[in-house]
Amino acid sequence: QNGIGDYVEFSGIQANKVKAFRLSNPDRIVLDFSDTLSQIGKQSQTNTLGQYVTSIRTAQFDATTTRIVLETDGQADYEISQSGASTTRIQLLEPSYENINYENNEELPIITLENASQIPLNEVTYEDDYNDGIFIIHLPGNYASLFGDGGIQVDDASISSIDIVTNGLGYTDLVIHENDIYVFRMESDGDRVYIKAYKPREIYSQIVVLDFGHGGKDPGAIGKGLAPGGGNLQEKDVNLAIGNFARAYLEADPNIKVYYTRQDDTYVSLQARTDIGNKVEADFFVSIHNNANQSSSIAGSETLYFKDADRPGLNSVELARILQNRIVAALGLFNRGVKDDNGLFILRNSDMPAIILEEGFVTNVNDSKKLGDPIYQDAIAKAIYEGIVETFAKYPTGR
Template sequence: MKKFGFMAVLLFVFILAFPHNGQAAAGSAKIFLDDKQLSLSGNAKVENVNGNIMIPFRVVGENLGFDVAWEQKTRTVTIKKDSKVIKLVVNQKTADVNGTKVSLNIAPILRTDTVIVPIRFVSEQMGLKVNWDNIKKIVYLYTQEIETGNGDAGTGAGNGGEATPGTGSGNGGSNTGSTSAAQVNGISFSDNRLMIATNGQAKVNAFKMSGPDRIVIDLENAKFSDSFSSSNSPLDQNSMGSLDISGYPDVSQVRYSLYNNNPSTVRVVVDLNYAKNYKLTNENGLYIVDLNTSDSGTPSKPIGGSGKKIVVIDAGHGAHDPGTTGVTGKKEKDFNLAIVLKVEKLLKQEPNIDVVLTRSDDTFLELKDRVKIANDLKADVFVSIHANSAGSSAASGSETYYQRDASKAFANVMHKYLVQATGLSDRGVRYGNFHVIRETKMPAVLLEVGYLSNKKDEATLFTESVQQRVAQGVVNGIKEYLGVQ
């Protein structure tokens, strides 16, 4: 008994101490090269060892087209492509790259039948771009960097993708003459619609690919704006990132990257759970990929179609911009997002309302892009969700802001429901010269739900049942104002 107990404790400690190793065995990660999944031969497995993605060295050779060799005596793996030679030795954290010593995050590991090597290191040394999706356990490799200019692989229909004539091409514009690249300011996903907010003229090419099913949107003559690059935490040093998507049956992931440098091309990929039609529209640089389409490709649910009201809900701040920080360190951006996601869920059940979120995850949009989304969609109302802070910890309560006279009546209705929902003190409907409610063209309000600088308010705002009530209050206010049953 005693011995067994000790072993159990030891095992428990081991599992705690090596969580990544523990997961590695069960993991069955996939590798994509230029958006095509590699089929790994035999029992070859991708492993995650302490956060490093490792693959058997032979996989590198077979699938990535490098020459590989194994020398048993020195336990050395040699990987060659063109004039580049990498030598990796089992259990050594230093590699030899064309005669130069380069340190590794992790040493190659000897497994019973192979040696596994860090894929990021090898790929990057060979000029590939690497992205690791930790949620889906997928390694994405891109050859684009070493093929600048020639081949044009991957764009257009030549790559196994079906072109979808009629969608997008007319709207995307063919202003290849313009020299300055368009800027991608924001990417978000809401109500089964992908939105890409851009400035300037991009040449857009969208197509479907299969195995696995996905929709690829290439924005040629476009790059990520500086604020997008600096603010989207998932955008790694290779200019790649992804959105957290959950609760959408059609879509497993949205990822994006600077796919090509010349011409500068931003690629956005919607990974689908099955083949799906879509409709691409462009309103002044706001591209919407609508998955609410019938099999024939016609929108089954155009935004605002059949007389539906369009409601844009804006979660303030996001990503590098946390908004205000509460007494106990809770962040305003998280509160705002929690509310808008709840509002979205409720509004989706309304048959006479279409809801669009300016952001649906921890991403950042410039104020002007939040406005642009609402104006381009010709929304009926706009609601921006925030939480407040004050120098005095005593300040407490709910406020509703309007900027234009046309928003006053809406503000009055919304405030009534807001105060009811929070149960905090009523600080009234106020004038506030905020960008998003000033520049929008429809009735627009900004709700300061409570004060995160106040201990009681903070606790209230981060209470699940209160958040649900606030969301319901927002919905009730919108419905009352719009006269929607």
């Protein structure tokens, strides 16, 4: 021990080789040392009488990982630091928070607030910033005297950390840094309030992912000199404009939950886009794009899909047909039909029906006039929304 609390030091280990995470029932801090081989044997346990640590277990977790488990009395905080070239210290700390417990027994995580009966649950609001891996619970009132401040370091598969923040606007925020996408809801049981994590499908009956293609450093297709005013018409800008109009329609419909792969001019990798759809287990995935061709005479609207006709219920080709018909009717461009393309990353790696809408050609003079016009952008967006509604009506999820 030192003046701060218990600590454990390891020689021959660099701090950046240590991965720590928290488990509960019983409370323990797990330390994995990569690229190491334990000399202690298969498993060893030492009982201690520290301020926080009650026992230390050591085992060879796999061929290249030594695992050390610190069983603790309560949920102590911890810091990992390096002293010298090859000594790592795990310093246990008294938490700056109180009346908050975290539990995750390889199921969905639960955060318990003790002595919290005064929180008016009907006034609590939620903010799901899933693109940044953050879910915020806004508690009406200043609860610093009840919960303290600071954060809970978790670092398990579900949650990275939980911050307690008094935001100066009369609210106490619980900021949950997620390692997956959850929906959190609060339930009361006497003096205890439980913050429970749910998978989106447990909360929402209709889920769609809307993907605005390209963005940031990736402009997509470019119609040179074809933007309104004579500049270049960048596909990423058209996609975002149409997407924002579609968002307005979709956000006004309480029956549909939409997750967006990007909401501004940001670069998002193809892997990250499909990850969102797969993590939330969306009912289907719609990607907004526009086309280009070396020949400026090529024009029209088409929709690409993954060939999955044997999928029960809704499949990609049926989704493509519904959206294609809506967009052609709204935009009035040449109907190029629906086409299967199993080589495209988003279509190939989505676990649900997925399509790519190619509303028009930014390289065609007539198409680009409509694609750059907010009136037509709104018309396309409305068609997308109506196509989504039609799809759910024809293929109800049953949830």
